[in-house]
Amino acid sequence: MRPKINYAGPWITAHEVEAVKEAVQNGFYQNYRVHAKQLEERLCQFLGVKHALATNSGTAAIHLAVAAAGIKPRDEVITTDSSCVASAIPIVYVGATAVCVDVDPDTWCLSPEAVRKAITPRTKAILVVHWNGHPAAMDELMVIAREHDLKVIEDAAPALGAEYKGRKVGTIGAAGCFSFQGAKVAIGGQGGALVTDDPKLFEMAGILASYGRTDSARQYWSDYVGFNYTMPNLPAALAHAQLGRIDELVAKKREIWRWYCAGLADFDRVKLIHEAPGTQSTYCYPPMLIGDSVQRTREEILAELRKDNIDARPAQPRVSLMPMFQNRFPNPESAKVEARGVLLPGAFNVTREDIAFVCQRLREAVK
Numbered sequence: 602m603r604p605k606i607n608y609a610g611p612w613i614t615a616h617e618v619e620a621v622k623e624a625v626q627n628g629f630y631q632n633y634r635v636h637a638k639q640l641e642e643r644l645c646q647f648l649g650v651k652h653a654l655a656t657n658s659g660t661a662a663i664h665l666a667v668a669a670a671g672i673k674p675r676d677e678v679i680t681t682d683s684s685c686v687a688s689a690i691p692i693v694y695v696g697a698t699a700v701c702v703d704v705d706p707d708t709w710c711l712s713p714e715a716v717r718k719a720i721t722p723r724t725k726a727i728l729v730v731h732w733n734g735h736p737a738a739m740d741e742l743m744v745i746a747r748e749h750d751l752k753v754i755e756d757a758a759p760a761l762g763a764e765y766k767g768r769k770v771g772t773i774g775a776a777g778c779f780s781f782q783g784a785k786v787a788i789g790g791q792g793g794a795l796v797t798d799d800p801k802l803f804e805m806a807g808i809l810a811s812y813g814r815t816d817s818a819r820q821y822w823s824d825y826v827g828f829n830y831t832m833p834n835l836p837a838a839l840a841h842a843q844l845g846r847i848d849e850l851v852a853k854k855r856e857i858w859r860w861y862c863a864g865l866a867d868f869d870r871v872k873l874i875h876e877a878p879g880t881q882s883t884y885c886y887p888p889m890l891i892g893d894s895v896q897r898t899r900e901e902i903l904a905e906l907r908k909d910n911i912d913a914r915p916a917q918p919r920v921s922l923m924p925m926f927q928n929r930f931p932n933p934e935s936a937k938v939e940a941r942g943v944l945l946p947g948a949f950n951v952t953r954e955d956i957a958f959v960c961q962r963l964r965e966a967v968k
């Protein structure tokens with residue numbers, strides 16, 4: 602069999618190896634939080650935000666953002682029906698209702714129009730997802746949020762370095778959440794971060810991330826139902842080293858995307874999902890839709906590609922159809938993504954020849 606053409610995976614250099622080596626040698630005792638702090642400081646610098654909290658996953662960062670924003674049982678949070686479950690499940694963690702609405706077919710991110718239609722007196726927040734690294738329509742979403750006094754939380758897990766009209770995504774709403782999981786742009790193995798300019802939200806997120814402990818005089822005393830969500834030094838050192846190369850990492854992902862554009866430009870049976878005008882995607886997971894006229898099912902096409910060890914993946918199933926969520930809307934565009942969306946191999950170790958081969962096999966498989 603041909604060597605695997607990977608869906609996702611990091612770009613590790615000697616720089617990262619040295620950083621982790623240094624952390625495992627020195628990152629304990631009085632230094633037990635040094636590397637996590639360095640990561641937080643560098644994130645603040647890179648994003649231009651006041652506060653960053655390193656967490657042990659992106660999902661944890663989203664949970665902290667939702668909880669620290671004060672979302673409670675019976676509240677409703679509007680979010681997208683097209684994402685991985687990690688975006689919306691923190692809404693369920695706090696006992697609130699995730700109201701999953703349709704996406705814009707051009708970006709697969711939240712449709713502002715659909716958000717507007719879903720607002721009820723219980724709506725407290727919008728959880729925006731920059732899915733696959735594509736910036737969502739933030740201007741329109743922020744206008745809706747202001748009109749209805751809603752908090753905006755950005756799930757920018759795969760979008761570290763992505764930009765919306767010159768602003769880094771994750772810095773536009775009340776809080777932004779990133780992931781350093783091994784399949785993202787910059788990785789720490791596992792890990793994430795919450796960023797915000799709001800000192801109160803940041804303080805509460807920090808308390809909840811460490812078992813709900815406040816800095817009260819009594820050691821080991823918890824005032825809140827908190828979690829164990831802080832990031833240890835070793836993944837932080839790796840994520841920090843990767844963050845030092847973020848421009849190079851984003852540029853590489855964008856180069857891989859251009860290889861797909863070149864390979865599929867004149868092939869109109871599939872639709873590449875490009876970043877919206879005025880935005881810069883990280884193209885973390887290169888997205889594509891199989892056209893209406895194609896006879897074969899997506900599963901048949903993916904099975905064809907797997908014969909050549911090409912790891913293309915189906916786009917995620919709709920969140921609202923899972924048993925822990927409510928299905929309030931038909932969301933036809935999300936349904937289309939669910940049925941015919943494909944995430945193409947975009948690992949950092951793919952070559953130009955690999956992608957040319959994927960495009961060639963795709964042309965043969967799409968019938």
Ligand SMILES: *Cc1c(COP(=O)(O)O)cnc(C)c1O
Pocket residue numbers: 658659660661684685687688730731732733756757758759779780781782791792793
């Ligand atoms: C990866 C991802 C997450 C989850 O991040 P983890 O660090 O794996 O918990 C959440 N939302 C989106 C959009 C993601 O791509």
